[in-house]
Amino acid sequence: MHRFLFALLITAIAIPIGKGQRYRLPKTVKPTRYVLTMEPNLSTNAPTFSGNLIIQFQALSPTTSITLHANDIKIATSSVSIVSSTGANVRIWRTTSNPEVQTFTINLRQPLVSLQHYNLTFSKFTGGLGTGEGFFFDRIFTNEGESLIAATHFQSKGARKAFPCFDEPSFKATFIISLIRQPKFFSLSNQELDHMEELSDGRLKDVYKETPPMSTYIVAFSVLNFKSTPVYERHQIYATSEVINDVFVPLQLSVLMLKSLEDYTGIAYGLNKLDHLAVPNSFIIDNAMENWGLILYRERNLKYNPSAVRDIKRVVTFMAHEFSHQWFGNLVTPEFWDYIWISESFATYFQYFTASQIQPTWRLMDQFNIDIIHQGFLEEEEKGAHPLTYEVQDDQRFPPFYVMYEKGASIIRMMVHFLSHSIFQKAVHRQFQCVTPQDLYRTFQEEINGSVQKVFLGGMNLGDIMQSWETNKGYPIVTATRNYNTGFVTLKQHSPFENGALWSIPINYVYSFQPNFQDTTASFWFTKEYDIIYENVTTGGWLLINKQQTGRYRVNYDLENWQRIIAVLQSDNFQSIHVLNRAQLLNDAFYFAYQKIIPVSIPLTMSEYLAREKDYIPFAAFCNSLAYYLYTYNGNTDKDETKFFLNHRFKDQITPPGPNDYTQEYKIFRVRSVFKSVSVFVKYCLRNVLGFIIIIMVLGRSIYPPPQYLHQGSSTFFSARAKNRFHIVRRATMLHVTLPPHQ
Structure with missing residues (x-):
């Protein structure tokens, strides 16, 4: 099963006992x-x-x-x-x-x-x-x-x-x-x-x-x-005559994906065939359904058009998600729908991981941070926070999809890093009979206990650690305050969603004098409201917590440390900070600014470094964060500062990678992420000149989508009317923006 339209009611099963109780x-x-x-x-x-x-x-x-x-x-x-x-x-x-x-x-x-x-x-x-x-x-x-x-x-x-x-x-x-x-x-x-x-x-x-x-x-x-393709190894695709010629690339990919999952899990696929059925888009509730041996897809999620860049990532990740369910869901089945996250969270993590094994140059595990971690934060902030384990009542729905997918997958990725990839993979080999979260943790703990590779869990077992991540709403915020005389760092954790909630947080950190971002296991476990880092501290340079944003938490700093981070980002040495942490810093800084925790000048000044940035991951974080900031605080006084900043200090500095840098993975990213952000700008900002200026800045002087994305009708920004507006704004702002011919 895949996300977006998932809204199935869970019903009960026996004679009513009382109002509010459920039936099994x-x-x-x-x-x-x-x-x-x-x-x-x-x-x-x-x-x-x-x-x-x-x-x-x-x-x-x-x-x-x-x-x-x-x-x-x-x-x-x-x-x-x-x-x-x-x-x-x-x-x-x-x-x-x-x-x-x-x-x-x-x-x-x-x-x-x-x-x-x-x-x-x-x-x-x-x-x-x-x-x-x-x-x-x-x-x-x-x-x-x-x-x-x-x-x-x-x-x-x-x-x-x-x-x-x-x-x-x-x-x-x-x-x-x-x-x-x-x-x-x-x-x-x-x-x-x-x-x-x-x-x-x-x-x-x-x-x-x-x-x-x-x-x-x-x-x-x-x-x-329907029509069908020939059998390709164990795979065959069925579709209407109008679609069948567009499914041969997915047919080839299916063989690679199945083998990748068999190799990783160490468990052979349980059947001798795997059919794929493409049905009309309005035919099924979900975008796809992981039936064992007969996967259903909406046509658009199995139809591959090589001239449409957006199709590439969508098809690959949808297929990878449903393939992952052949193990995580079909073999490992939640005991009841309360624990559906066991199925969906693992499948969402592995849809990125498996697809990245098939297409390693696409950097899908880097895109995971933008698509899943950042988006999951946003969904909970905007729509409400829920725990992973969600007691389903009779006439209620499943937990919101962003809990099962984004939140759950982010926590699975966090487990991968604090356990290590090798321990996690070996545990996956063992865990195929689990049906509740406790079964999952117990089986993983058995692998930890039996491994010669030591895993630092701070004296806790995995079940103790995961209890808070499974049952708490939302996510924690860690605030780090440095003492520039002693070097000690005071940490505080709190929840923006429920008072008094505490997590077992895997803390790792890096200083400017030793920027090692590769070891993402926990340096120590933060389980109290307050704690202090005494070891391996310094008063100089910058401090950064949460390497590669492997933990599902936000990090705020004292203003001096923010300024030191900004200083290195604006220097020639900005790449000494890992690209995923550059994206994290932008996303966190904008969040804390629109929560009035830090001045808006922090994320805006930080964003100036993007004039040097050549990687698309930080650009995605910037676009999404700024779009949400402008939407959320429309009419707020801070927006005047943002407008001044964008108009007078920033508009000529942002130059995203140009058309010559359109590698395959860059195209996929730009269309799916940056232009998604543009659609947010269009929806909420186009009624004023500032909105136009932002779009021009983000797209760059000669940046525009490939022609195949310009035929989206009235829903696209690049319509004839929008094109005329673009020219008006170009003249008004003295910016030289090149647009392709309207199609």
């Missing part, structure tokens, strides 16, 4: 295998489906009722039967449906025998093919005619709309799936096709091999008449 399926039985047959009818204007099902289960207690999920499907009591493994029929008293919690309960006349196995049969159930979550249908018209598709998207509670099931992540079972279809269609499912049967009326029945144990939300099947 009782753990009185355990499903072990589903034998499922489905037949969609695509020949009508209101497509339907029918099916039959055998659920093999084990009784875990002598219960007289079985409760599972069913939603918007019709099940007759007469179609339900239960037989024990000894062949004895289990007498059913009655069945009841509870639409409020989407359950179907079977009451029995005698209790089940604990630990005995049973077959629960639904001889027939029916339902309608809808849109979005569940079993859905679409009709697409192309130049080659009509394409039809019925497919599934089950996360988080869609499986119950297709067939009766135990629709919680912890109820894993194997699946044998059969699909009945007309000859003009073909079918797909999680596993390989085992065999095909011809039915008496000309229909065909495709029977698929049994899957490994898996949760219902990653079950997938489809009946369709």
Whole structure:
């Protein structure tokens, strides 16, 4: 599953106990295998489906009722039967449906025998093919005619709309799936096709091999008449005739990504095939869905247009995210949706890490700081902070996506650095049975304890450290105040989101006299509200905390240290500070300025050094931070100082890398990050001359996007009307801005 449009409701499962409490399926039985047959009818204007099902289960207690999920499907009591493994029929008293919690309960006349196995049969159930979550249908018209598709998207509670099931992540079972279809269609499912049967009326029945144990939300099947690529190793892509010719590069990338993840995790991919299905953009709720062996994508996220630079990074990272889920989510499955961050945070981290292994020159792990860390800070500041583990109530949504994705992935990256890459990778090799955060920490701790490589955790275990990062809202702010007589550094931590919250913070730091940014493990652990750095201190030069911004926290300094940092940035030696820390300093300084913690002159004066900067990562931090500052403080008195600064001191100094510097990774970055920032300027600043000046400065005298980005219609800044405004501002400000011909 991928982010942005993810807004699925989590429902409950049993009889209400009280207001505000949530409902879960009782753990009185355990499903072990589903034998499922489905037949969609695509020949009508209101497509339907029918099916039959055998659920093999084990009784875990002598219960007289079985409760599972069913939603918007019709099940007759007469179609339900239960037989024990000894062949004895289990007498059913009655069945009841509870639409409020989407359950179907079977009451029995005698209790089940604990630990005995049973077959629960639904001889027939029916339902309608809808849109979005569940079993859905679409009709697409192309130049080659009509394409039809019925497919599934089950996360988080869609499986119950297709067939009766135990629709919680912890109820894993194997699946044998059969699909009945007309000859003009073909079918797909999680596993390989085992065999095909011809039915008496000309229909065909495709029977698929049994899957490994898996949760219902990653079950997938489809009946369709799309086009397909040839099989490339284990991979094949399915799409409409209008898209199929644009998916061959992703097909090649898929082989590299799967191998990269197998190599890193040390665990082979669990199936013999991996299909990719590109569906119309309005067809599914999410941008992609990680079904085991059959990944669904919105067409735009699998369609590769080599002339559109933005497609490159989007396709690669979307694919890497879903591939990561084949391990983190499908193998390692959260026990319940409270812990969905285990799946999504790891997948988000590995979408960047895996893609960076495939395309190392793109510097995606550097872009991670801009896309994930900085954006995650902004989202929590703007939209509200939440803990990682998020108790999902009945009619509530998942935690906001920026908690599962940006916040969680940033914390995973922090773990990678304070544990070290090698320890983290070895722990990943071991952790594939974990289902709760405590399981995760315990398995990682076992690797730490057994390793000859020592890891400094300040006398704590990993669970103690991660408790604060998992359960606290937001992130900490560390304030460092230097004593320029003794060299001691006083540290204070506080939360801008909840009073009294404390974190176990991995602190590492560097001085100007020994600028070693490579060792990103913790120098010490900051667990109290106040602490003092006594060792390896100096009164001279600058101090910088949080090397490569590996920890998920902001850092503020006393004004003297800020001035010393600015001095080195404005010198020829500015590259002695790591590029990720240059980006961090800009992002943090603007944040503290618009929080009125430091003067706005600090980030503005610091930004003057960008006249020398040739790396795009600090430019992204500057653009995003300044855009948010101007938007947030529109009309604030500090904005007058900003306007004066930009007009009189800064406008001729900022010269981002020119068109000759458009390497592939630079193009990707500029389009996705800088022009994203420009869109913020456009939205909030274009009603005044200052907004125009900022855009001109940021883009540079001869900087403009490649022509393929100029056909975005009225939504783009580079429209005909905007172009005319640009010329007006150019004349008014005496700036020489070159624009390409309008297209």
